[in-house]
Amino acid sequence: RKEVEQDPGPFNVPEGATVAFNCTYSNSASQSFFWYRQDCRKEPKLLMSVYSSGNEDGRFTAQLNRASQYISLLIRDSKLSDSATYLCVVNMGNTGGFKTIFGAGTRLFVKA
Amino acid sequence: EAGVAQSPRYKIIEKRQSVAFWCNPISGHATLYWYQQILGQGPKLLIQFQNNGVVDDSQLPKDRFSAERLKGVDSTLKIQPAKLEDSAVYLCASSLEPGQGRQPQHFGDGTRLSIL
Numbered sequence: 001r002k003e004v005e006q007d008p009g010p011f012n013v014p015e016g017a018t019v020a021f022n023c024t025y026s027n028s029a030s031q032s033f034f035w036y037r038q039d040c041r042k043e044p045k046l047l048m049s050v051y052s053s054g055n056e057d058g059r060f061t062a063q064l065n066r067a068s069q070y071i072s073l074l075i076r077d078s079k080l081s082d083s084a085t086y087l088c089v090v091n092m093g094n095t096g097g098f099k100t101i102f103g104a105g106t107r108l109f110v111k112a
Numbered sequence: 113e114a115g116v117a118q119s120p121r122y123k124i125i126e127k128r129q130s131v132a133f134w135c136n137p138i139s140g141h142a143t144l145y146w147y148q149q150i151l152g153q154g155p156k157l158l159i160q161f162q163n164n165g166v167v168d169d170s171q172l173p174k175d176r177f178s179a180e181r182l183k184g185v186d187s188t189l190k191i192q193p194a195k196l197e198d199s200a201v202y203l204c205a206s207s208l209e210p211g212q213g214r215q216p217q218h219f220g221d222g223t224r225l226s227i228l
Contacts, residue, residue, distance in 0.1 A: 032214045043203060043219040044155065087154055091214075099168055100145065100217070102154035 001026055004090050006103035014111050017078045021106045023088030024070040031098065033064055033071045034089040038105065044087055078110045114138065116220035118204050124226045130192035133223045137185070137206030145217060146179055146189050147203040155203055161187065199227045
């Protein structure tokens with residue numbers, strides 16, 4: 001089992017739709033969680049951190065479920081510009097510090 | 113604030129040649145990371161530095177890859193000799209605090225490496 005797994009995608013949705021991505025992690029000692037966005041041939045960019053109580057930033061909502069060991073990202077009112085790959089990132093405790101694991105990413109295509 | 117700087121942006125070499133990449137993290141960032149991203153996959157951590165010490169290099173192919181971070185600032189990643197499967201984008205990232213990884217990472221533009 002991979003340490004971090006994401007929905008395989010791709011997700012093809014019309015503008016205005018609501019879409020949700022899930023990401024599961026295997027290490028229950030994982031400490032911090034992030035969602036990154038990566039456009040084609042570009043570097044990953046931080047979309048949002050994921051807090052224990054859940055957090056929202058405009059049309060984006062992130063949630064953490066420690067009991068079931070997954071995080072989610074909800075995008076409301078999808079825009080064409082939301083088309084990208086969404087990467088789940090988990091930081092796990094490690095000897096001397098922490099270890100960062102990226103998911104393989106979920107591709108989203110928003111259509112007009 | 114200036115972002116993470118990487119060079120070169122692109123590199124094409126033949127197999128068995130050597131290549132080096134350079135990274136200058138955001139000023140004051142203690143932790144520096146090198147990732148390998150193969151097309152269609154998420155970034156894979158190669159090595160993580162905290163200041164000038166190595167925290168994690170468990171996925172670094174040490175027979176051919178090496179990295180250093182002199183004086184806890186700039187870093188170089190070297191491949192010698194290169195293999196066809198090393199074709200990928202090499203990303204450098206940095207984050208502000210050491211410790212528990214609660215600060216997000218900021219990425220450079222990456223170096224796109226093609227092995228012929």
